[in-house]
Amino acid sequence: MSRYLWDTPDSLRTLLCELVSWESQTFTKGEREFASKVQAKLIELDYFKNNPDHITLHDAGLGRDLVTAMYKRPDVKETIVLISHFDTVQTEEYGDLEPLAFHPEELTKELFKRKDDLPVEVRKDLESGKYLFGRGTMDMKMGLALHMAMIEKASVEQWPVNLLLVTVPDEEVNSAGMRAAVKELVLLREKYDISYKMFLNSEPTFTQEPGDTKDYIYTGTIGKIMPGALFYGKETHAGEPMKGITANYIASFLTQRMEWNSLFRESDLGESTPLPVSLQQKDLKTQYSTQTPYRAAALYNVFIFKRTADEVIDLFEQVAQEAVASCNFAFKSICEKENVEGVGTVRTIRYEELIHYAENKFGAEFIGKLKEETFKNTSWDDREKSINLVDKLMIQCYELAPAVVLFFAPPYYPAVNTSRDPLVINSVKLMKEVASRFNVEVNQIHYFNGICDLSYVSYMDEDDGWTAYEGNTPVWGETYSIPFTDMLQLNAPVFNVGPFGKDAHQRTERLHIDSAFIQMPVMLESLIKSMFPKRKNMSQHSMNKIS
Numbered sequence: 001m002s003r004y005l006w007d008t009p010d011s012l013r014t015l016l017c018e019l020v021s022w023e024s025q026t027f028t029k030g031e032r033e034f035a036s037k038v039q040a041k042l043i044e045l046d047y048f049k050n051n052p053d054h055i056t057l058h059d060a061g062l063g064r065d066l067v068t069a070m071y072k073r074p075d076v077k078e079t080i081v082l083i084s085h086f087d088t089v090q091t092e093e094y095g096d097l098e099p100l101a102f103h104p105e106e107l108t109k110e111l112f113k114r115k116d117d118l119p120v121e122v123r124k125d126l127e128s129g130k131y132l133f134g135r136g137t138m139d140m141k142m143g144l145a146l147h148m149a150m151i152e153k154a155s156v157e158q159w160p161v162n163l164l165l166v167t168v169p170d171e172e173v174n175s176a177g178m179r180a181a182v183k184e185l186v187l188l189r190e191k192y193d194i195s196y197k198m199f200l201n202s203e204p205t206f207t208q209e210p211g212d213t214k215d216y217i218y219t220g221t222i223g224k225i226m227p228g229a230l231f232y233g234k235e236t237h238a239g240e241p242m243k244g245i246t247a248n249y250i251a252s253f254l255t256q257r258m259e260w261n262s263l264f265r266e267s268d269l270g271e272s273t274p275l276p277v278s279l280q281q282k283d284l285k286t287q288y289s290t291q292t293p294y295r296a297a298a299l300y301n302v303f304i305f306k307r308t309a310d311e312v313i314d315l316f317e318q319v320a321q322e323a324v325a326s327c328n329f330a331f332k333s334i335c336e337k338e339n340v341e342g343v344g345t346v347r348t349i350r351y352e353e354l355i356h357y358a359e360n361k362f363g364a365e366f367i368g369k370l371k372e373e374t375f376k377n378t379s380w381d382d383r384e385k386s387i388n389l390v391d392k393l394m395i396q397c398y399e400l401a402p403a404v405v406l407f408f409a410p411p412y413y414p415a416v417n418t419s420r421d422p423l424v425i426n427s428v429k430l431m432k433e434v435a436s437r438f439n440v441e442v443n444q445i446h447y448f449n450g451i452c453d454l455s456y457v458s459y460m461d462e463d464d465g466w467t468a469y470e471g472n473t474p475v476w477g478e479t480y481s482i483p484f485t486d487m488l489q490l491n492a493p494v495f496n497v498g499p500f501g502k503d504a505h506q507r508t509e510r511l512h513i514d515s516a517f518i519q520m521p522v523m524l525e526s527l528i529k530s531m532f533p534k535r536k537n538m539s540q541h542s543m544n545k546i547s
């Protein structure tokens with residue numbers, strides 16, 4: 001009998017199907033149960049039978065856990081962290097095939113029977129026999145299966161490097177799993193006295209355009225941040241429109257300037273960020289009336305490569321000031337034409353200024369109560385809580401109106417890029433070389449454009465640029481936080497190499513069989529082996545030879 005459980009294409013495929021069959025959509029019971037199932041599976045390995053305390057579950061909030069499993073080689077400090085997420089997106093889009101979404105072999109067979117209903121590219125892939133369909137096959141239970149196989153191989157063959165498997169929930173929604181893992185990574189480093197060499201994720205390769213068959217390696221990940229604005233005008237009756245100013249009118253000036261604003265575009269290494277766009281703009285009236293809507297809110301999606309929260313809010317403020325100036329100008333000329341006074345000029349205020357002002361006016365205790373009222377409402381998500389708190393504060397401080405309050409709403413994914421790191425440069429070369437043995441072309445992308453958990457490691461920020469985030473995020477420290485200071489300590493390079501697949505998050509999600517079960521194990525093994533620490537006496541020996 002083989003000493004290995006997961007070292008052949010067939011056994012890996014069986015492992016993948018088992019992981020997929022443990023349904024784990026974000027926020028479901030399956031997601032809550034997944035961690036202990038992984039733990040039980042890993043305990044099947046002799047190494048963890050002998051070292052059960054090397055596998056630990058850690059709280060990731062809402063009854064969910066993340067798993068860390070450590071293959072520790074005595075006297076070795078260098079540690080490669082293998083990062084994956086085990087939650088998946090929903091499955092409604094499978095329709096009557098939904099019960100099979102988590103059973104790849106059956107689903108693939110069933111789809112074959114109805115292949116004529118499928119889009120041409122999907123049908124071709126199905127007929128080729130080269131793809132396995134199912135929710136989570138590609139994104140990203142295969143990545144987890146590969147990491148489990150690597151840790152098995154390392155432990156049986158006693159590789160001279162430590163491997164720390166970290167698999168987390170909630171990647172698809174809020175990354176609560178990864179944000180909790182960061183703290184554990186710092187603690188584990190102290191506990192085992194180890195150092196991190198690389199954060200290796202195995203999210204799948206995403207195609208860049210339809211029909212794309214190239215593999216991609218990602219050596220960084222794009223960031224995303226969400227500036228928001230609360231517009232507070234002056235109410236009036238629709239019959240007397242010039243006695244007020246609607247929040248919708250003010251909002252229109254800012255949204256016009258935020259959408260597609262190229263000031264927010266960043267470029268690096270030949271790649272650039274998509275332009276910003278609004279994700280929400282609504283007035284806060286809950287029912288129809290002829291009172292004008294005097295409170296509104298908007299949220300804007302901003303992608304980042306290098307900018308910190310501090311830089312983004314500076315820019316956002318600049319754009320808001322321009323918007324407000326032009327709103328004031330337009331409003332003034334209407335007032336002149338109508339021969340009325342108007343309701344004053346609109347100002348911009350940052351959330352941190354507003355809260356400071358409100359605390360001075362009412363005292364910290366009263367403001368604490370307002371916060372508590374907002375945060376205890378469990379039917380609101382973090383966006384709604386943010387808007388609601390700013391709204392409550394402005395209602396109390398209406399003398400500041402008309403005004404636009406600028407704030408941040410979760411989530412925030414900092415950008416990370418380690419393409420210039422020598423280890424990364426060599427690893428890219430190596431991956432291209434190994435892939436070419438399989439006749440596969442591998443391209444490098446510097447910023448993974450799909451948003452991923454790597455945002456929370458290898459954080460770089462020399463000027464405390466995150467403090468602007470803490471200060472301007474209404475839900476900060478209450479229902480949302482990011483472990484910036486721990487993240488600053490996790491400064492090893494990031495690298496993403498994973499299997500080829502197509503149509504993640506669609507009912508045609510599918511994994512390329514050869515890539516997953518044949519090529520990837522070889523690629524990951526070569527990558528890890530290339531990072532084996534050089535033995536000191538060996539390098540001394542070769543140095544002597546050279547001199």
Ligand SMILES: [Zn+2]
Nearest residue numbers: 085139140203
């Ligand atoms: Zn994913």
